[in-house]
Amino acid sequence: MRKSVKAISMAMVMAALMLGIQITDSQAATEIQWWHAMGGVNGERVNKIADDFNATQKEFKVVPVYKGNYTETMTAAIAAFRAKKQPHIVQVFEVGTATMMAAKGAVYPVEQMMNDSGVKLDKSAFLPAVISYYQTPKGELLSMPFNSSTPVLWYNMDAFAKAGIKEPPKTWPEVEAASQKLLKAGFKSGFSFGWQSWVMVENFSSWHNLALGTKENGFAGLNTEFTFNNDSVKRIMGDVAKWQKSKVFDYGGRRGDSLPKFTNAECGMWLNSSAYYGGIKKQAKFKFSQTMLPFYPDIIAKPQNSIIGGATLWVLKGHPKGDYKGIAQFMNYLSSPEVQAWWHQETGYVPITTAAYELSKKQGFYEKNPGTDTAIKQLSLNTPTPNSRGLRFGNFVQIRDIINEEMEAVWNGTKDASLAMDDAVKRGNKLLRKFEKANK
Amino acid sequence: MLKRTHFNPSPLPYLLVTPQILITIIFFIWPASQAVFQSLLVEDAFGLKTEFVWFDNFIELFSDQIYFNSFGKTIVFSSLVAFLSLGTALILAATADRIVRGATTYRTLLIWPYAVAPVVAGTLWMFIFDPTLGIVAYMLDMMGYDWNHRLNGNQAMALIIFAASWKQISYNFLFFLAGMQAIPKSLTEAAAIDGAGPAWRFWTIIFPLLSPTTFFLLVMNIVYAFFETFGIVHAVTKGGPAGATEIMVYKVYNDGFIGLDLGGSAAQSVVLMVIVITLTVIQFRYIERKVEY
Known part of the structure; x- marks a missing residue:
């Protein structure tokens, strides 16, 4: 017994020593921890950006760490913050914006940080559709835009030729007609989509200049309520449910789960992020292209503009002042035209x-x-209106899952479109009130 | 004098149980009490603002229809998993107990799935049944059955039930087989001489004598279905479609780690804890009485 106690205390001393060594080690070189959610090929590209930056100077070393998908990365950073071991920079997806914004004690607004570090930030250089998503009502930039995308309509050019479709569809009726032709030509289904709440509710609304919620989609205050249970959204939901039955549409899961349907040529069209460019290019054995999202001509004569998805880089508080100088330099490097153009061309994210x-x-x-x-044309098609600037709802990560759930219930016929959207709004509003309560 | 030496309090027993008690406190009592405390709070994700709200989180939980749906799903899921995996394991063990040739190979093969981690098991099943790429989905499609567990909630439920049961069969098999081999051969032989066939012998002799094992396994399987199946659900369906496979333990994760609603998630885990404690108590107090040791 004595022996094992001794062994345990020895081990603990050793562990403490090792920890101590680690701490002194990180103090010696000014490392900047960058937690990100870019797996696979994009992860390698993130590493390249960090390496290239590190090669430009010797004072700082940016260390990118892959932390899993977007939600996992955000949760990891929050848990680290609670344990006072937060990274300097964390990549957070756009729906996490409201959560990050509300955490005033944890977040160091990028604009303020750049000013404090004496690095110039030219906000007018950024695309309005991108930057407006991450500004406070007063115009202060909170986080650094990094990877932004928007949903587009991907289509299989070979399939279109085979089915005799001459022009890529512009409207929903044309999508239906093209799908019918694809079905006749032997394809299993006409079209599919992924990230469905983002594509079919959030972007559908901005594209048709419809509000998702009150208070300028949440930009103007926490006491916002959802209003996306309108007739237009219900109409597209109802149509898609009808199309699911006739295989004009075939559901293939959330996020990018339905990508194989498109790359295996089971369906001929796919509505999802422009950032799938790299993935499709690698997997598809056919000619493909992208075009703008379809719209209902009787709801809006000309579409408004789509909204972004993707992520920005948030800077967290609680590090030595000198570190932030390095972060500011890195942010500056990151948004330089060369880096951004390269990133855009490699990945399909918008510049x-x-x-x-x-x-x-x-x-x-x-x-x-x-x-x-x-993507970029679609984002900047018109000057954004309060309905198409973006959205800022608290607890939206969870709310998006609720919308996804309700949509799935429509596709598999357990609920009709109208009831599902009403329920989604009801359930979403509950979470909005919860968020308001926790962030008063 | 003799008495005193005999009852001289020795610190040794206390010392010997200390590690176990420490482990229980650090890994069970402490996190459990943390969960109870957290369930009474409303807190933002970063822990910057905390408000003590008494039982608001529980009130909200019990006024939520979706939570009751999840409860129902969990009951269906766990009872089917327990039934399927126990039933299959029992049949396999009964047959394995009778074979003479190649018994070791047969047993080893049956034990293998237990060495597979739940997430890996889930991923395997996910690949086999993927609506677009999966081999079984492809074969079902050829037979004219439209398999898409991403759309059809019942198919999704069936899939995770199969995956979770498959994984647990080995464990059950091992215990059943050991239990059967502990039954004296003379009993079954005597019955055989009296003219009882294999099935009759099984139901009248082996199955009743196995009841302690069955009871133990029932408890273990329920606990398994409630908690350890998280990895399978996470890999296969992520609770979808439309919450059709969102069992309680997955909802705890989803609301807490994805939704960052820590108070609500903690309240759910407290409810889950109470349910499992109650179930175990019921099993030990009422079912155990019927078990013959």
Whole structure:
């Protein structure tokens, strides 16, 4: 017994020593921890960005750490903050914005941090559709835009040729007609989609200039309520449910789960993020292209603009002052036209600055790859209205899951569209009140 | 004098149980009490603002229809998993007990799935049944059955029940087999001489004598279905579609770690804890009485 106690205390001393060594080690070199959610190929690209930055100077070393998918990364950072071991920079997806914003004691607003560190931040260089999502009502930039995308309509050009579809569809009736032709040509289904709440509710609303909720989609205050249970949203839900039965549409799961349906040519069209460009290019053995999202011509004559998805980089408080100088330099490097243009062309994320867009144009990227500027054109189609600026709802990660659930219930016929959307709004509002209560 | 030496209090027994008690306190009592405390709070994700709200989280929970749905799903899921895995294991063990040749190989093969982690098991099943890429889904499709567990809630439920049962069969098999081998051969032989066939012998002799094992396994399987199946659900369905497979333990995770609603999630885990404690108590007090040791 004595012996084992001794052994345990020895082990504990050893562990403490090792921890101590680690701490002194990280003090010696100014490391900047960057937690991100970019797996696979994009993870390698993130590493390259960090390596390239580290090569430009010797004072700081940015260390990217992959922490799993978006929700896992955000949860990890929050847990780390509670344990006072938070990273310097964390990549948070757009629906986490309200949660991060409300955490005033934890977040160091990027604009303030850049100013405090004496690094110039030119907000006018960023695309309005991107930057407005992450500004306070007063216009202060809270986090650094990094990877932004928007949903587009991907289509299989070979399948279209086989089915005799001449033009990519522009409206929902045209999508239905094209799908019927695809079905006749032997395809299993016409179209599918992923990230369905984002594509079919959030973007559907902004595209048709419809409000998702009161208070400018939550931008103007925490006491907001959902209003997306309107006739237009119910109509598209009802139509998709009808199409599921006739296989004009076939559901294939949340997020990117239905990607194989498209890349295996089971369906001919796929509505999802423009950032699947890299993935489709790698997997598809056919010619493909992208076009703008479809709309109902009797709801809106000309579509408004779509909203972004993707993530931004948030800076967390609680580190030595000197570290933030390095972070500011890194942010500055990250948003430079060269880095952004490269990132955009490799991944399909939209270029977040006008300069990066111009640079890509000059390099002839869009001529060589027709359709790759669909996303950016769609985002900046019109000046954003309060309905199409974006959304800022608390607890939205959870609410999005509720919307997903209710949508699935419509697709499999357990609920009709009208009831499902009413329920989604009811359940969502409950969570909004909860968020308001916790963040008074 | 003799008495005193005999009852001289020795610190040794206390010392010997200390590690166990420490482990229980650190890994069970402390987190459990933390969960109880957390369930009385409303807190933002970062822990910057905390408000003590008494039982608001519980009141909200019990006025939520979705929570009761999840409760119902859990009952269906756990009872089917327990029934299926116990039933299959019993049949397999009964047959394994009778074979002579290649018995070791047969047993080893049956024990293998137990070495597979729940998440890995889930991933295997997910690949086999993937509506687009899965081999079984493809075969079902050829037979004219439209398999899409991402759309159809019943299919999703069936899938996780199969995956969870498959994983647990080995464990049950092992205990059943050991239990059967502990039954004296003379009993079954005597019955055989009296003219009882294999099935009759099984129901009148082996099954009743196995009851302590069955009872133990029933408790273990219920606990398994309630808690350890998280990995399978996470890998296969993530609680979907439309919450059709959101069993209680998954809802705790979803609301707490995805939704960052720590108070509500803690309240659910407290309810879950109470349910499992109650179930175990009931099993030990009422069912155990009927068990013959």
